Amino acid sequence: MNWEIFLAPYTQAVDELKIKLKGMRKQFDYESRHSPIEFVTGRVKPITSILEKAKRRDIAIANVEDEVQDIAGLRVVCPFVEDIYDVVDMLRLRKDFSIVEEKDYIEKNKDSGYRSFHVIIRYPVETIYGEKQLLAEIQIRTLAMNFWAINEHSLNYKYSGQIPSEVTERLRSASEAAFRLDEEMSKIRQEIRDAQEVFRRKKD
Template sequence: MIENWQHFLLPYQQAVNELKVKLRGMRKQYQEQGKHSPIEFVTGRVKPVDSIKEKMVRRHVQEDRLEQDMQDIAGLRIMCQFVEDIYVVVDLLRQRSDMTILEERDYVTNVKPSGYRSYHIVIEYPVQLVTGEKKILAEIQVRTLAMNFWATIEHSLNYKYQGAFPEELSARLQRAAEAAFRLDNEMSEIREEIKEAQTLFSQRTAAQPIKADDEQDKEKRQHNESSDL
């Protein structure tokens, strides 16, 4: 029986922290090379204890099998601008030697009946503890910003209805999911224009000198004073 959940979850928190740094580092490398990054931003979390216990009951997971049977105690989410970026990120993860991919589930191509879209990857990741190496499971979800918006709303509603959505609400969610995917497709059609514009903006921003805070504050005060006249 798990008596100290904080101790049990410590390796998972360490894995999340390390993976966030590594995945954000991939984005930084693209930016330093002046290239479009397939990674827009990265978030991560360790599943709360109450959520773990609820899922253990719902999925009939025995406590002594928790580390093997619950794949998303450590969870990372990678957001992308374009659908095409999702598969670029997946390929990048496949090439890494610091993690082992155990399972892939493509809900982008094989959309769920609810309308949910995302690419799920279950990895085995080694963390270095003072007691030695420990390999843990973590789940990485890769999705577009539009997919993430829909999934966040659906997740919130799921807490209210416990998965048993009213028929009309379920239909509306499905239509919203299709609308979000149409938006993704439209953005993909003009992605080269978008990427070029973003590159130009980044170059222009990088070329501008950074002013000292006191100079910026002075400019703000002068602007406010002139606005009052």
């Protein structure tokens, strides 16, 4: 299997989707509105990680394309928890891709402490040989969720997925601290809205 040629359309899809999702943020800026998007990143899954995932889940190489859904991965980071659902709503309206699946790990978070909203999409990308439909995963998170997830990922990597129980414990405490930070921030968000409402009422 020539991985470079296999991955080329995924690289192209990630580049295009980054520009498209960043464009949503820019539009809020142009109109001086609060943007529910703080920043956007993207990456193509490294070959070794694709192979590991295929092995772990018993996926034949020929089926990688259909069964590994996050070869093309996008991440949208939001200031507040509430913004995540606004972003999901906007994704549902777009016509340049179709949503295949939604996974809400915020409402019902994983045991590890992981919180995030995942949207799996089918995206048409043009190659020099014609159109190709491929799967991509968009993860939507707050800054605190993202911070925690980056650190868990690097620990998982170091311990090859076998994190010792006392470290798992500490990670869970950190996840709670991240959750608390999101809660405190959401309260301020409310303050801002309340204050603005009072301000507007006075003006009328």
